[in-house]
Amino acid sequence: MTASNNASVLQGVVAYVDVWSSDKTANYSKPFVQQLQEMGAQISKTFSKQVTHVVFNNGHLATWRKAKKSNVRLVSVLWVGRCYDDGVHVDEELYPALNDESNPVLKNKKHRCMQPKDSPERTPENDRRMRKKLDKMMKDLAPKQPLDTDVSPIIIDEENGIVYSPALKRSDYMAQRLKDMKEKRENLSPTGKGNEGTVAAGLTEVPSEDEENHNKQVSFGPQMMVNKTKGVKTLVMTSMSTEKQQTVVQVVKALGGFTVVDRVCESTTHVVSGSHRRTLNILFGIARGCWILSFEWILWCLEQRQWIPEEPYELSDQFPSAQVRASTFP
Incomplete structure (x- = not known):
């Protein structure tokens, strides 16, 4: 037709x-x-x-x-x-x-x-929405003024890698105040030499002790300061790409409560793995009873803008012995 x-x-x-x-x-x-x-x-x-x-x-x-x-x-x-x-x-x-x-x-x-398509894993680098949320969270948590008070126990200079303590700033300030008071007392007293020895002795003892502690803390570097600080938990990354490592560092910096270190140590409570490889940090973390978690935990913490429970993201299937944690890490 x-x-x-x-x-x-x-x-x-x-x-x-x-x-x-x-x-x-x-x-x-x-x-x-x-x-x-x-x-x-x-x-x-x-x-x-x-x-x-x-x-x-x-x-x-x-x-x-x-x-x-x-x-x-x-x-x-x-x-x-x-x-x-x-x-x-x-x-x-x-x-x-x-x-x-x-x-x-x-x-x-x-x-x-x-059928679901094979899509790349969501990270702040390839997900615009997640990146925007991370940037906003970092902006909200940024200090409004310089940390000259004792709000935080440590201040980290990221460029030079030196850890300063606000207590040192306070001690320097008090030493300067005592020095000013000493000079005023000398000017007021015509025979100020009698008191000079007593006041000078007290002054030389306090600044010298502070300066000695300051030199020791700076010479030890950031890692020694973190280990000396009581209650500071550390987190270790393993089997991760550079992009994932940057994401972990940014989330930890934004949410606080942890310090990122290279190796499992006495203060380590969490080991975050980017794959299922049995690395030395994984083995040491299991031996110490640390949480052995997947990278998804970090992403969901970023999504919720807070630290969330670890259990759903524990790599217990890949590392069965990771289920037995030390009682020191609840």
Whole structure:
């Protein structure tokens, strides 16, 4: 039959086509859509109320159920082919669509478009929303003024890697005040030499002790200061890329409560692993009863903007002995 005669065969038909291969991995709807359009039928991309016919073959279960509930014609691809070959509107009841719901394999098999795609792991580097949240959290937690008070037990100079204690600043300030008072007393007393020895003795003892402690603390470096600070927990990273390491450092810096170190030590309570490799830090962490956690824990802490429970992210399946933790780390 000619194309001109074919153009009016299915006039008034609004069809929704859901045709797939037998293994439900390939969509074969396109050629049948073309044939229907050549016969004058309108094609609906969605199963709307205007649809009068559903061409179905190994399609979605939701389409089948909706078509059964609706007052539409549910036909197979054979009906489209017969109408196209004969050039007439063939009776739909001669070519009903079939759906093998009794086969559990075909019934539960998902279509390719419904299967989850292999997407990269979400990190602040490749996820704009997570990066924006991290930046906002860092901005909210940034100090409004210089830390000249004793709000925090330590101040870390990230560029030089030196740890300063506000107590040293206070001791320097008090020493300067005592020095000023001493000078004023000397100016007021015409015989200030008698008191000079007593005051000077007290003054020379206090600053010298502070200076000695200051020199010791600076010479020991940041790691010694962290170990000396009571109650400071440390966290160790292992088997991680540079991007993940930067994320961990930023989250720890924003939420506080931990100091990141390279190796498991006495103060280590958490070991965060980027893979399932059994590294030395993993073994030492298990021996010390530390939490052995996946990188997902860090991401969800970032998502919640607080430290969350560790249990769901513990690598107990990969490292069964990690379940036995020391009582010192609840």
